[in-house]
Amino acid sequence: MVAPQGLGGRGAINSVLPRDLHPGAWWIWALGLAAGVSRMVNPVLIGLIVLVACFVVMARRTEAPWAMSFRLYLYLGLLVVVIRVVFRIVFGGDGGGPVVFTLPSIPLPDFVAGITVLGPVTRDALLAALYDGVRLAAIIICVGAANALANPRRLLKSMPPALYEVGTAIVVALSLFPQLAESVQRVRRARRLRGDPGKGVGSLRRIVVPVLEDALERSMTLAAGMDARGYGRAGRASRTERLLTGTLMLAGLTGLCVGTYGLLDSTAPRFLAWPMLLLGTALAVGGFAAAGRRVERTRYRPDSWRLGELVAAGSGLAVAVLVHVIADRDPLVILTSPGSAPLLSGAALTAVMIGVVPAFLTPPPVLDPMAEVRA
């Protein structure tokens, strides 16, 4: 391969010319933003992160169906905010601050004392509910951004070799699902040709039986096809190797469970917390590696991890780390209490705005080749 010369070699040209980024990079970026949001209560900063996520999605998404689903996450976020505020109004509770409006209170029997339905609604209660809803919505939107930017199938392909079987099963299920829907539609239409009114339990059977027969036949065909094409032939592990992998995995899982328990239960001995968690992780990783080494499968055109991926993942991580650092040093900026106006600082704004870097410094996506034909 000849490196393109003149513009600073391979790495540089790769970060300028269109290519699809590693899906993992987008997920790290989005989870970084979400981790930042989870620490914040400041509505201005959270709103800014949502804008950052939207901006990057607009700049770097393709025309694939999953990329078009981002709007749904925005609606979902809005719905979460509305529900959170409505619940607070209905179930009230004293939040302090001046009363904004008063709804007729519904008297409840004595045994549910402590719960009020409707009644006076205070400013601080409303604002607290709003902040809470906005934070949850922002996390949902961050996940939505990752979903819009990263091709889910390529993400499955990037899983460690030990999880290859799981990935294949998911890919097959994903492609069978539309086929099943198609099959149901076809059979329902065919039923009308028999003059079947389609009511009652009997009619359900009339759809389910042909659809199931169809699905069963399809899966047998697919299984035969996959077998004939060599699926499952890589696996020449000896007995001891298999035993070792299994033991590592099980021990790792146990370690993880105990470690998590130790971490959450503050009365548990400390050596059960972090040390156990780390040990469990190490064992599990070892198990994955051992399982992966046995696999003699290769991967066609794997997604590579280059400068662009580093920029995307790095900007997300930077947002998360900086927000946490600022939250420790200058909590008033990150955590707004409902009674006071949100504060801002140059450092906090900068930290949030780092998230927008991938919109400029990553390679643009390869757009659908059919789009050019259509245009």
Next chain:
Amino acid sequence: MIELRDVSFRYDDAPAAALRHVDLTLPEGELVLVAGRTGSGKSTLLGTFNGLVPHFSGGELSGDVLVDGASIRGRAPRELAHLIGYVGQNPLAGFVSDIVEEELAYGMEQLGLDAQTMRRRVEETLDLFGIASLRSRPLRTLSGGQQQRVAIGAVLTMHPRVLVLDEPTSALDPTAAEDVLAALARLVDDLGLTVVVAEHRMERVVPFADRLVLVEGAEVRDGPPAELLVDSLVAPPVIELGRLAGWSPLPLSVREARRAKGSLGDLPAPVPPTPTTVAPLLTAKGIFVAYGSVVAVRDVDLIVPAGQVVALMGRNGSGKSSLLWALQGTGKRRAGTVDVRGQDPGALSSSKARSLVGLVPQTADDLLYLETVDQECAAADQQAGAAAGSCRSILDRLAPGIAGTGHPRDLSEGQRLSLVLAIVLTASPPVVALDEPTRGLDYIAKAALTEILRGIAAEGRGVLLASHDVEFLAHVADRCVVLADGDIVSDGPAAKVLAESPAFAPQVCKILGPGWLTVEQVAAAMA
């Protein structure tokens, strides 16, 4: 390359053997056609080559199978993937991934080839099949012919020595089938691959075949096509014509037959049936069908007269099925009117609509959901409000001798089609429509279907057929309507329309010229 030594095979719970004492040797670099009646064991024979039989099918195999000199008994298909490439009947059902390029690479990933080899072979295969422009397309959006080529390419990237294909062209229109066969012929010519093809529509493959394997009643004969076809049960029209004229050696292609036709002398051309004006049973005007912004049928006028068989032809995806469903009333149409006996089936309830136009859909099995033939017939009587036993008596007329206690799924393709047709006819609709009824039928079953449809037309009903099986249409159709991209491009008497189109002309017409459609016509003229 492949050697079968005294191979016998019986499915579990089957009363008789599917293959009996088969000895067969297929040399390297040949294109082998496997032919035989439906259910004769063609697919079983193909399955033994790569271990799918008995590994996947269950059952009992005796004898020995050798591939490249080594016995493969007891070896799983996956361990033979690098030696034998297998492509099943329905390519879409066998796809593992969703994008063309990844599908091509899938087998190589399993073999553990290195990245550079994979990339190179994918590019070579894309070029070999002329599908480079489709590389990043989702598999579901491809046409049938393209899907079939991708499926063949996907096994070819593993560089197998043998390619085994089960009915690769049965679902394709004539042009797409020719593309696929041309690709296969190139593999044999250029790469020296051994290609084994099982196919019902022999007329498509015989001209390319080096060797013919006939599967007849669990036994197998093999040899040069010209020798075996002299007395085979199944034979394409060009062979039937050769047998009739007594040509020896038998011409295998239209071109060879055309050179031999001098011996027939000057035959009186068949008289086209005088156009009689019959009252139209179904009159459709200005039919539009659209799915979203995609127009499937555009401004179509169609008349189905009483006592005639009207054929709808056209490429896959030209709007034939959409038109049939719209005429039946179950499919939605955007505009236009349909008139059957003064009523519009689209405006009626489904039970009234089916008493005006009956439809046998492409996947006829969708109409069947009960355990026995008798139950299906009884349900049909009840749904149509007909006297008990009506459906059964129709079925006995269409296909005598179907046991009432059998499961519908256990019937042969032809019998199942007859059952569905009987269920549809129980509502006694004046017009019957069938969508691709010849899929999976051999020549003999197709002849039986021809009889059935002619019989229905003789009762004074109108028959509407969507099909691209030209040899079948040459026998059955009175009128042909060709659709392209949702528009009607030609409409006229079958003899005229079929002769005009180079893609849709039947073999006898290609040999003897316009006016001739079937071997039977030649036989009548010679008598």
